[in-house]
Amino acid sequence: MPEIRPFRGVRYDLARVGDLSKVVAPPYDVIGPDLQRKLYDDSPHNVIRLELGRDEPGDDDRTNRYSRAAKLLKDWRREGVLADESHPSLYVYHQTFEVEGKVHTRKGFMARVRLEPFGQGKIYPHEETMSGPKADRLKLYEATGFNLSPVFGLYPDPGNGALTAVEAGIRDRTPLTVTDHLGVENRLWPVSDVEVLSAVQGLMAEKPVFIADGHHRYETAVRYRDLRAEAGELTGPDDPANFCLMMLVSMSDPGLQILPTHRLASGYPGLTAQKLAELLSPEFDLEDFGEGPSGCRACWQEMELDGSQNLIGFGTVADGRWTLARLRSDATMDALVPEHSPDWRSLGVSILQELVYKKLLSGLGFPERTYVHLIDEVLAAVDSRSCDLACLVPPAGMEHVEAIASNLEKMPPKSTYFYPKLLTGLVLNPIR
Structure with missing residues (x-):
C-alpha cells in the first residue's frame, strides 16, 4: 500500500521575503506569458524563476x-531566503475559495x-499524459534535485479520520496565510508532533491513492527515481x-470540488439548432x-438538478439557441467503444467525444476545441462568437474517478x- 512519510520541507523565510503572496505561484501548466511576467515582477525571489523560468x-x-x-535554488538556500524545516513534518493545507457564488474550504495535508509505477501498486492515474511536459519536468528535477510543486492525490476515507488525526497537531496554532491571484485563501501549518505523525501514517497505510492532478509530475518522479537507480545513485529504500511531494485530500472532504469542463467547438460554421436536432435525434x-x-442558464440548471451523465447542453452560436440532449440508450456507446468499461462509456465527456463528435457530427468534420469551466465563460465565448457550438457537460464525480481509475482505465482528456x-x-x- 502507498507509504507516506513526514519530511523536512524547504520553505521561504518570511523575514527575508516579506509578503508570501509575492513569492508563490500556480503550477507551471496553468501559467501563461502574461502571468509569468507578472510573477517575475512581483519579487526577485518568486518561485516562478524555479518552476517556469524564462x-x-x-x-x-x-x-x-x-x-x-x-543556481538560484542553491543561492537562495545559502542566503537564507529558503530554509530547511527544523523537524520532519506533515503540512496541513486549507484552501478557501468561491465557485458560482458559494464558498468552500478544501482540507488536506502534504x-x-x-x-x-502505475499498475504495480495502489496509486492510480485517471488521465492520459503527454511526453512533452514529462521531458520538461525531468530536466528540472535533474537540475534542481527538488519537487517544487505537489502532486494532488485523493484517498477514500468516509469518516475523514486521517485529516482529523493530523489536524490534532494544529490546535491553537497560527497558520501561514496567503491569498493568491485568484482570491483563494491558502493556509499552511507544519505538524511535527511524533505521536500525531505516527497516527496519521497508520491510518493512511491501507488506503489507495488516486491522482487528481499532477500526473506528469508523478510519472516524472518515477522516471527520475529509476534513472538514479540505474546509475547506482540511490542510497537505499529511504533515499x-x-x-514525491503529494497533497492528500479525502474523497469525502466537503470542500472537494470537481468543476465541469465545457467544450467550445469551432469548425461548424452556420450550424443551427434545427440542423443540430436533425443530426442528434437518432440517439437523443x-x-x-x-x-x-437565459436559455443557457436554464439548460445548465436543468442539468445540475438532474445530476445525470447522459445529459449534454448545446448552444448553437449561429442562431443563439440552447438545446438539452438526453441520451436515449446505452446501446450505441456499448457498440462504439466496447473496449471500455460501462463506467467509462457512461461519462458525459465520453458520450460527447465518441458519439456526438466522432459519429453524429462527423459529416461536419472534427472540431477544434477550447475548454472553460464556468457558465459566464461559456456565455462570453458565445457572445464574442469565438466558437460555433458550445457544449455543456456534467462534471465527473468522485465515484467516476475511483471506479474508472481502479479499473486501470483513463478518462478522456479534460474530464476533470x-x-x-x-x-x-x-x-x-528535496529529492536528492
Whole structure:
C-alpha cells in the first residue's frame, strides 16, 4: 500500500521575503506569458524563476532555464531566503475559495509518498499524459534535485479520520496565510508532533491513492527515481528519490470540488439548432431551452438538478439557441467503444467525444476545441462568437474517478478539473 512519510520541507523565510503572496505561484501548466511576467515582477525571489523560468537569448544545453533554476535554488538556500524545516513534518493545507457564488474550504495535508509505477501498486492515474511536459519536468528535477510543486492525490476515507488525526497537531496554532491571484485563501501549518505523525501514517497505510492532478509530475518522479537507480545513485529504500511531494485530500472532504469542463467547438460554421436536432435525434431526446444567456442558464440548471451523465447542453452560436440532449440508450456507446468499461462509456465527456463528435457530427468534420469551466465563460465565448457550438457537460464525480481509475482505465482528456490548483512555493521537497 502507498507509504507516506513526514519530511523536512524547504520553505521561504518570511523575514527575508516579506509578503508570501509575492513569492508563490500556480503550477507551471496553468501559467501563461502574461502571468509569468507578472510573477517575475512581483519579487526577485518568486518561485516562478524555479518552476517556469524564462528562456533567454543564447541558451544552450549547458546554460538555460533549468541551470538558472538550479543556481538560484542553491543561492537562495545559502542566503537564507529558503530554509530547511527544523523537524520532519506533515503540512496541513486549507484552501478557501468561491465557485458560482458559494464558498468552500478544501482540507488536506502534504507528505512524501513512496513512488509506485502505475499498475504495480495502489496509486492510480485517471488521465492520459503527454511526453512533452514529462521531458520538461525531468530536466528540472535533474537540475534542481527538488519537487517544487505537489502532486494532488485523493484517498477514500468516509469518516475523514486521517485529516482529523493530523489536524490534532494544529490546535491553537497560527497558520501561514496567503491569498493568491485568484482570491483563494491558502493556509499552511507544519505538524511535527511524533505521536500525531505516527497516527496519521497508520491510518493512511491501507488506503489507495488516486491522482487528481499532477500526473506528469508523478510519472516524472518515477522516471527520475529509476534513472538514479540505474546509475547506482540511490542510497537505499529511504533515499528521497523514492518519494514525491503529494497533497492528500479525502474523497469525502466537503470542500472537494470537481468543476465541469465545457467544450467550445469551432469548425461548424452556420450550424443551427434545427440542423443540430436533425443530426442528434437518432440517439437523443431533445428539449429546446430558448435563446441567449437565459436559455443557457436554464439548460445548465436543468442539468445540475438532474445530476445525470447522459445529459449534454448545446448552444448553437449561429442562431443563439440552447438545446438539452438526453441520451436515449446505452446501446450505441456499448457498440462504439466496447473496449471500455460501462463506467467509462457512461461519462458525459465520453458520450460527447465518441458519439456526438466522432459519429453524429462527423459529416461536419472534427472540431477544434477550447475548454472553460464556468457558465459566464461559456456565455462570453458565445457572445464574442469565438466558437460555433458550445457544449455543456456534467462534471465527473468522485465515484467516476475511483471506479474508472481502479479499473486501470483513463478518462478522456479534460474530464476533470479540481479547483482550485495547489500553490507552488509553500513547501519544496528535496529529492536528492
